[in-house]
Structures are given as structure tokens and as C-alpha cells.
Amino acid sequence: MTLFAPAPARPRSRARTVGWVLVVAAVVLALLATVLPSPYVIELPGPVFNTIGTQQQGTAAKPKRVQLIQVSGHPTYPTAGALDMLTVSVEGTQTERPSWLSVIRALFTKSEAVVPAEAIYPTGETTEQVNKQDAADMADSQQAAVAAALVHQGFTVGSTLTVSAVEPGSAADGVLREGDVIESINGRSLTHDSDASTLRARVTANGAGTAATLVVRRDGATRTVSIAPKASDGAVLLGIGVSQHYDFPFSVKIRLQDVGGPSAGMMFALGTIDKLTPGHLNGGAHVAGTGTIDVDGDVGAIGGIRQKLYGARSAGATVFLAPESNCDEVAGHVPDGLDVYAVSTLRQAVHDLSVVRSGASTAHLARCGS
Numbered sequence: 568m569t570l571f572a573p574a575p576a577r578p579r580s581r582a583r584t585v586g587w588v589l590v591v592a593a594v595v596l597a598l599l600a601t602v603l604p605s606p607y608v609i610e611l612p613g614p615v616f617n618t619i620g621t622q623q624q625g626t627a628a629k630p631k632r633v634q635l636i637q638v639s640g641h642p643t644y645p646t647a648g649a650l651d652m653l654t655v656s657v658e659g660t661q662t663e664r665p666s667w668l669s670v671i672r673a674l675f676t677k678s679e680a681v682v683p684a685e686a687i688y689p690t691g692e693t694t695e696q697v698n699k700q701d702a703a704d705m706a707d708s709q710q711a712a713v714a715a716a717l718v719h720q721g722f723t724v725g726s727t728l729t730v731s732a733v734e735p736g737s738a739a740d741g742v743l744r745e746g747d748v749i750e751s752i753n754g755r756s757l758t759h760d761s762d763a764s765t766l767r768a769r770v771t772a773n774g775a776g777t778a779a780t781l782v783v784r785r786d787g788a789t790r791t792v793s794i795a796p797k798a799s800d801g802a803v804l805l806g807i808g809v810s811q812h813y814d815f816p817f818s819v820k821i822r823l824q825d826v827g828g829p830s831a832g833m834m835f836a837l838g839t840i841d842k843l844t845p846g847h848l849n850g851g852a853h854v855a856g857t858g859t860i861d862v863d864g865d866v867g868a869i870g871g872i873r874q875k876l877y878g879a880r881s882a883g884a885t886v887f888l889a890p891e892s893n894c895d896e897v898a899g900h901v902p903d904g905l906d907v908y909a910v911s912t913l914r915q916a917v918h919d920l921s922v923v924r925s926g927a928s929t930a931h932l933a934r935c936g937s
Contacts, residue, residue, distance in 0.1 A: 737806020
């Protein structure tokens with residue numbers, strides 16, 4: 568006969584052990600998350616610059632404020648308020664990526680975005696190469712912005728296409744050189760109101776395998792060359808890169824430093840127009856915006872629109888001009904207190920600002936993200 572039942576097992580100690588294992592595992596995972604790099608980079612709002620204002624430049628020992636848009640040879644007029652251009656900062660480089668903990672934090676931050684590193688730093692390109700291309704894009708966009716502004720104001724602007732690179736093994740290899748100015752192709756001039764797309768269209772019309780006649784200016788002398796474009800991935804190519812240079816009736820220089828990319832084009836064009844015309848284009852209000860621009864005044868899509876919206880609002884903007892082609896990304900991401908208008912041309916942007924400036928109803932203006 569059993570007088571006493573055996574003492575029951577003590578499951579609590581096993582549960583306690585499992586609990587400690589989970590705690591330790593969580594701590595280890597948390598530590599790993601803080602140090603292990605991810606395959607992503609993080610986009611977040613970057614510095615904001617007033618195109619009709621100044622930027623601090625020079626050295627730490629001798630800092631100076633420099634007007635971003637400088638005009639000489641033509642009357643200028645006082646400006647007020649702001650016409651802000653926005654930037655996007657990137658956390659992470661080609662070789663140094665943010666930790667998983669940073670990525671998780673960014674996923675829950677409205678003003679930030681997590682993107683594959685490949686989207687910013689393509690395979691085979693170094694951070695330095697990406698930065699160099701961004702700087703070149705900014706320089707080209709500044710020239711296009713001035714050209715668009717002057718054309719909008721009724722000035723005549725001439726242009727030239729200069730060979731900026733020749734791809735080894737291409738149709739143009741050994742025929743064209745970097746620095747050559749392309750004056751015509753098959754008898755059609757490229758010296759006025761022509762850009763890279765014009766050249767591309769005429770090369771395509773010429774066709775692959777058929778010699779095209781180009782007139783180029785090299786070292787001050789004009790020469791005629793013959794090149795048969797090659798077909799590649801469905802395109803007809805000479806195998807060159809070109810940059811566009813404009814002949815302005817007076818000097819307009821943009822002095823922004825340490826910022827790359829083409830997305831400030833529209834705002835630089837608006838800033839130039841504001842300086843060249845009496846009154847205040849923005850009515851003295853704090854306006855921000857973004858968008859590429861070409862000499863015809865067409866406004867193009869950009870990247871990082873959400874980060875720019877938050878950057879604009881943080882800087883105090885109440886009006887934002889966004890490319891119409893970016894509006895699908897804007898919906899649901901407009902910060903409180905910011906009115907966002909969709910524009911597709913420089914002329915439309917100027918018109919929308921005139922309506923906002925007048926205090927009239929803006930109900931008929933195209934909204935973006937509402």
C-alpha cells in the first residue's frame with residue numbers, strides 16, 4: 568500500500584530555462600541587428616536650399632554667403648519668401664550599409680524609405696563614380712534650367728551638342744573624339760534648339776548599317792565624317808555620350824555646391840524667372856518644389872518625392888510643386904499643412920504660383936496626392 572504519492576515533477580524550472588534561452592536569443596539577435604549590414608540603403612530628407620537665397624560657402628576659417636543664382640548683363644529685381652529646392656540624403660554607401668536595426672526603424676518612419684542598395688549604387692560602379700555622375704547631372708540640369716527660364720521670358724537661346732564620351736568598340740570609336748562639337752547630321756543642323764533626343768531621333772531615322780554624315784567642329788576647324796550606326800538591343804547607336812551647352816544672351820550662373828542630381832531643374836528655372844521679373848513670383852510665400860526640366864520647359868519625374876515632401880514641410884513650406892508624373896507616389900504621404908500642386912510644364916508652374924500669389928481660389932488647379 569502506498570501511503571504517500573511521489574512528489575510531482577517541477578515544470579516551472581524547465582519553463583524558467585526555456586524563458587532564459589528565449590531572452591538570451593532575443594538579446595543576441597538584437598545585438599546582431601545592430602551590427603550586421605543589410606543589402607539596403609535608407610533615403611531620408613536632405614538639406615533644403617532656397618534658390619533665390621544664399622548658401623554658405625568658402626572655408627571654415629573664411630565662410631561667406633553666396634547668392635545661388637547670379638545674373639549679370641541684365642536687370643534683376645528683389646525677391647522675397649522662398650523657392651526651395653529639396654534634396655534626399657542616403658544612409659549607406661556601396662561598401663558600408665546600414666544595419667538591420669536601422670532598416671527596421673526606417674520602415675516605421677514616414678519620412679524615410681528603404682530601397683535596395685543596387686538602386687542607388689549599381690553593381691560595378693563605385694560610390695565615387697555615382698557621385699561624379701550625380702555632379703554631372705546637376706551641372707546639366709542647371710544649364711537646362713537657365714535655358715528654360717530664358718526661353719520662357721522670350722529670349723533666344725542657342726545650343727551646341729558636344730561629345731562627352733566615346734564608347735570603345737562603338738561605331739564612333741576612332742572617328743569622333745571627346746570635345747567634338749556636332750554641328751549637323753545628314754545635312755540637318757544641330758546648333759539651335761537641339762538636344763540629345765534630337766540627335767538620337769535622327770540617328771534612329773538614319774538606321775543601322777547605313778553611313779550617316781556628320782559635320783563636327785574640332786580644335787576650331789570644321790570637318791565632315793562618316794559613321795554607320797550599329798544596332799544594339801533594338802536601338803540604333805553611334806556609341807557616344809553628349810552634353811548640351813547653351814549660348815545665353817547674358818550671364819546667369821548657379822553657384823550651388825556639394826549637391827548632385829537633376830531634380831532641382833524646375834526650381835532653378837523658377838528662381839531665375841523671379842530674379843528677372845518685377846514683383847515676387849511666389850507672392851513672398853514659402854514655396855518648395857522638385858522636378859527635372861528641359862529647354863522646352865517640360866517638367867519630369869524625380870526620385871525621393873516623399874522624402875522631399877517632408878523636407879519641404881520641415882523647412883516651413885506651405886506650397887509644393889510636384890511633377891504630375893510623380894503624383895501616384897504622393898497620395899497618402901502629404902504632411903499636414905502642405906498644399907501640393909501637380910505641374911507638367913514650367914509655364915503651368917508659373918501660372919499656378921500666380922494663382923496662389925493672387926489669393927484667388929485654387930480649386931481649379933491640379934492637386935497632387937489628394
